[in-house]
Amino acid sequence: MTRNDTLSRILVQPGNYSMVLAAAWTMVIVISILVAISSQKREMTSIAKNVARAYIDKDLLFREWVALHGGIYVPINDMTPPNPNIPRAIVPERDVTTPAGQNLTFVNPSYLTRQLYDLAQRENHVSGRITSLKPLNPSNQPDPWETAALQAFERGEQEHATVAMEGGQHSIRLMRPLLTTENCLPCHRHQGYKVGDIRGGISVKLPMDLFESSLHKQTGLIWSGHGIMWVLGLTGIYSGYRGLKRRTDERDRAEEELQRVNTLLESQATTDYLTGIINRRKFIELLEQEIREAKRYTMPLALIFFDIDHFKAVNDTFGHESGDRVLSEVATLVNAVIRETDIFARFGGEEFIILVHNNDVKTGRDLAEKIRNIIEHHEFPIERSVTCSFGVAQFYPDDTAELLIGRADEAMYAAKQSGRNRVETRCDCHSAGL
Numbered sequence: 001m002t003r004n005d006t007l008s009r010i011l012v013q014p015g016n017y018s019m020v021l022a023a024a025w026t027m028v029i030v031i032s033i034l035v036a037i038s039s040q041k042r043e044m045t046s047i048a049k050n051v052a053r054a055y056i057d058k059d060l061l062f063r064e065w066v067a068l069h070g071g072i073y074v075p076i077n078d079m080t081p082p083n084p085n086i087p088r089a090i091v092p093e094r095d096v097t098t099p100a101g102q103n104l105t106f107v108n109p110s111y112l113t114r115q116l117y118d119l120a121q122r123e124n125h126v127s128g129r130i131t132s133l134k135p136l137n138p139s140n141q142p143d144p145w146e147t148a149a150l151q152a153f154e155r156g157e158q159e160h161a162t163v164a165m166e167g168g169q170h171s172i173r174l175m176r177p178l179l180t181t182e183n184c185l186p187c188h189r190h191q192g193y194k195v196g197d198i199r200g201g202i203s204v205k206l207p208m209d210l211f212e213s214s215l216h217k218q219t220g221l222i223w224s225g226h227g228i229m230w231v232l233g234l235t236g237i238y239s240g241y242r243g244l245k246r247r248t249d250e251r252d253r254a255e256e257e258l259q260r261v262n263t264l265l266e267s268q269a270t271t272d273y274l275t276g277i278i279n280r281r282k283f284i285e286l287l288e289q290e291i292r293e294a295k296r297y298t299m300p301l302a303l304i305f306f307d308i309d310h311f312k313a314v315n316d317t318f319g320h321e322s323g324d325r326v327l328s329e330v331a332t333l334v335n336a337v338i339r340e341t342d343i344f345a346r347f348g349g350e351e352f353i354i355l356v357h358n359n360d361v362k363t364g365r366d367l368a369e370k371i372r373n374i375i376e377h378h379e380f381p382i383e384r385s386v387t388c389s390f391g392v393a394q395f396y397p398d399d400t401a402e403l404l405i406g407r408a409d410e411a412m413y414a415a416k417q418s419g420r421n422r423v424e425t426r427c428d429c430h431s432a433g434l
Contacts, residue, residue: 013248014241014244014245014248015241015245017241017244018237018238018240018241018244021237021240022234022237025230025233025234025237026230029226029229029230029233032226033222033223033226036222036226037219037222040215040218040219040222041215044208044211044212044214044215045163045172047211048163048172048206048208048210048211049161049172049174051206051210052161052172052173052174052204052206053174055126055128055204055206056128056174056176056202056203056204059113059116059117059128059202059204060176060202062109062112062113062116063109063110063112063113064109066107066108066109066112067109071091071106071107071108071109072106072107072112073096073104073105073106073107074104074105074107075102075103075104075105076095076103076104076105079115080105080107080115081105082094082095082105082106083105083106083107083108083111085111085136085137086106086108086111091106091108093106094106110130110136110137110140113128113130113202114130116128117129126204126205126206126207127204127205128202128203128204128205129146129202129203130178130200130201130202130203131146131150131200131201131203132150132178132199132200132201133147133150133151133200134200135200140200142201145162145164145173146175146201146203148160149175149201149203150175150177150198150200150201153177153198153201154198158176158177159174159175159176160174160175160176160201161173161174161175163208166205169207169208169209170207170208170209170212171205171206171207171208172205172206172208173203173204173205174203174204175201175202175203175204176201176202176203177198177200177201178198178199178200178201178202179197179198179199180194180195180197180198180199269281269282270282272331272345272346274324274327274328274346275327275328275330275331275346276328276331277331277335277344277345277346278343278344278345278346279345279346280345280346280347280348282345283343283345283347283353283355284401284405286343286355287303287343287355287401287404287405288401290343290355290357291395291399291400291401291404294395295397299358300358300359300360300361300394300395301355301356301357301358301359301394301395301404302355302356302359302360302361302363302364302365302392302393302394302395303353303354303355303356303364303392303393303395303404303405303407303408304353304354304355304356304364304367304368304371304390304391304392304408305347305351305352305353305390305391305392305393305405305408305409305411305412306351306352306353306354306368306371306372306388306389306390306391306412307350307351307352307388307389307412307416308326308327308330308350308386308387308388309386309387309388309389309416309420309421310420311323311326311349311350314326314382314384314386317382317384318382318383322381322382325380325381326380326381326382326386327346327350329378329380329381330352330375330386330388331344331346331352333371333374333375333378334352334354334371337367337370337371337374338354338356338367339357341357341358342354342355342356342357343355343357353405353408354367360394361392361393361394361425361427364392364394365392365423365425368390368392368423369390369423371388371390372387372388372390372421372422372423375387375388376421387420387421388421389412389415389416389420389421389422389424390411390412390415390422390423390424391407391408391409391410391411391412391413391414391415391423391424391425391426392408392411392423392424392425392426392427393405393407393408393410393411393425393426393427394407394425394426394427407426408426410426411424411425411426412424
């Protein structure tokens, strides 16, 4: 299994998969909350701008009404003293007394606007100003923000608005230009203004606290609504996890059972049921692999082929059950002698075969003699001795599995013809030292 396959299998496990989904769902909810809150803040700023525009529209309407009437007269008091910025040279009748003896003072649009802003600030903390780059009243000198706005108006901008921290609280400031009209000229003609010129700006400043209570309420609704969605989503993911885990467990059990059956079938197909060693088909498969490796790395191999002598007589005399016990005990005796790297198989009937791994024919012959001697002196569960005839063949570079087995089989038959219970060899005897 490749690394990618392993990673994919880990990720599709129900627990891991559900955790990834839960994390992704949580991330979606968090992003949605942030987007919704950001949208609410933008909406609140938009509403604040509209309120500020409404204030300015209302103030401009008052100014226009006063200007249409050429100014108004109001009683002189502490809140409305005579305007020192309107000299008598410009308005000779700035201050008048009625026939009834009441003292009145002239109020022009600018003085009215300042009075309105002072009243608004006392009532609801909303403040406004009229300012100009060339103010008649020194108190109308622009601050840096207002200066930047007035300069922007001269470049053609029609409105200037920002939200900033001022005096420890967030406020929105919005300014619009004031254009010179015919009614403005009596007071401002001497400054060089003409009708249509930008004479200054009218601005309003609103504390955002007026809108933040609504924002807090909306934010709370956003959090609670998304919280419910998040919980419902996690509940759905958990339900899906339970179902997926159940199906995954069923799949894993089915795969395990299939693997067990395949292993059993593989074992049955490659293992001799009586002796527990591999069978002829599996042996030839392994032998072909060993031959390829021996040719690649120039390794020696030896093959031992042996057969139980007079095995038919054992079956005929003592029965097939006793014959089976003899076969099983022969396999046990050989398994106790050979190495783990050697390959031992039942080739068919009473025939056995051993591939002596990475050893030459001399070692193979010595091993065959050792096995022959052990079997000859072993007490089998029948009333007669059991012997075997052995053939040993040397592997040559041009050999195939069939050729090597054929030479070992030929050597075994030679052992039988020479009297049985002996070992015969088929090899280059001089190079093998035999």
